[in-house]
Amino acid sequence: MQANSAKNASPRKRATVRSDPARANRDDDSKTPAATRPAAEGAPLLNRESAVALYMQIADRLRSDIDAGVFAADSKLPAENELTRRFDVSRVTVRQAIAQLLAEGYVVSKQGKGTFVSRQKFLHDLKPMRGFYDALVAQGVEPKTKLLEFKPASAPENVRQAFGSPGDDCFQLKRLYLVDEEPIALVISTLPPEASGLTWEQANRNPIYVLLENLLGLSVTRAEMRIRARSAGTSVGQLLGLPPRAALLVLERESFAGDGALRERTTFYIRPENYEFSLSVQGPLPVGSSIKNVSATAGNGREGKSSAN
Incomplete structure (x- = not known):
């Protein structure tokens, strides 16, 4: 979310x-x-x-x-x-x-x-749980979407087990998000075998969390996210209108039920020029009590320490 x-x-x-x-x-x-x-x-x-x-x-x-x-x-x-x-x-x-x-x-x-x-940037607060589509809508942007794929797909054994269906195929959903007719993100999701009960039209019209919770009855209680940078590459770059060596923001998300069962695994490939992530954290802040003084160590062979503030 x-x-x-x-x-x-x-x-x-x-x-x-x-x-x-x-x-x-x-x-x-x-x-x-x-x-x-x-x-x-x-x-x-x-x-x-x-x-x-x-x-x-x-x-x-x-x-x-x-x-x-x-x-x-x-x-x-x-x-x-x-x-x-x-x-x-x-x-x-x-x-x-x-x-x-x-x-x-x-x-x-x-x-x-x-x-x-560049256009103005979209600021994405990571603290509350909210889907990618809803995050854009919340700031007054009505993105358009284009469903590129929705089909059965093989997944690694550990992923199928995490879904609780080791013998069944998962489903892959690939969607393009556009603002003012320009692509801003490519989303590739791996969904549980229960997604076989969804139609193309349902997948086309609904965000991922709506598919899971409202249409499949699969509750989501927490999500884990990681952010990194990578180059677009040929296939992703073509869909986002970028050269292969262009930089992308990549958000990887896994969502879970209350009992720890995996609900979805999604990778968001986002054009970085219009998008920023933010996260507010609260203290108290744990601070190390000392740091090693490299110059002192090199100078006399003893480990020097100084107080860190």
Whole structure:
């Protein structure tokens, strides 16, 4: 189940870049000294004598334009060749700048379409139990879903035993979540053999927890979740409109009945530029009483300790 979520824009810091004469295009910007020739008309000027790399200056300028509303959310950034002319740099430098903004979540890459300004982020609170669909609805977003698969599937013996049906096939459900017609997550669930009693239409219209509790009568009392990062890969990347090496957030969830029986095992592959997880924890905080002083140990062969606060 998923969490209460609130839709907030990520705080964005504006950066200022000093103007300076620009130089003519060259293949390797890092090997070119500061120039005295003016940049193309109307283009922002870069400080080529600065210790800040040119690609970082370009990223700062584009970031500042996004913060100022020059590029609105979901709008397309200028193409690489246009940015190359605008900043009078090589295509490699422009690609480095775009890669920096991608890593920061300011922009997203849409395969075959270009680079676009990110939307506001969805904040997913992990503390309350709530399904992925319900978490989006709770923050005023009505996602669309597309059921890709719902069929019997083999599962490892330990999974079948955890379901309490070691001799039966499980069911696999694969679903795509979309917001504003753009895919944001791919969900792949392994459901117990009881899911054989569900129709395609039921699987298509209902979230996983509704299928389990309302239609199959299988109660869920707790869930365990793990979050990690991985690259999209070819098959997942194609469904999410991402290149194979693009980064993804991966949420792995297992849900259980009160007696410990497994109810479902689901993996969520989530585009990270619009999604954040949050969790609030309460104290008291256990703090270690001491730490090893590495320098003291190396210096005199004795283990030094200092109080940790």
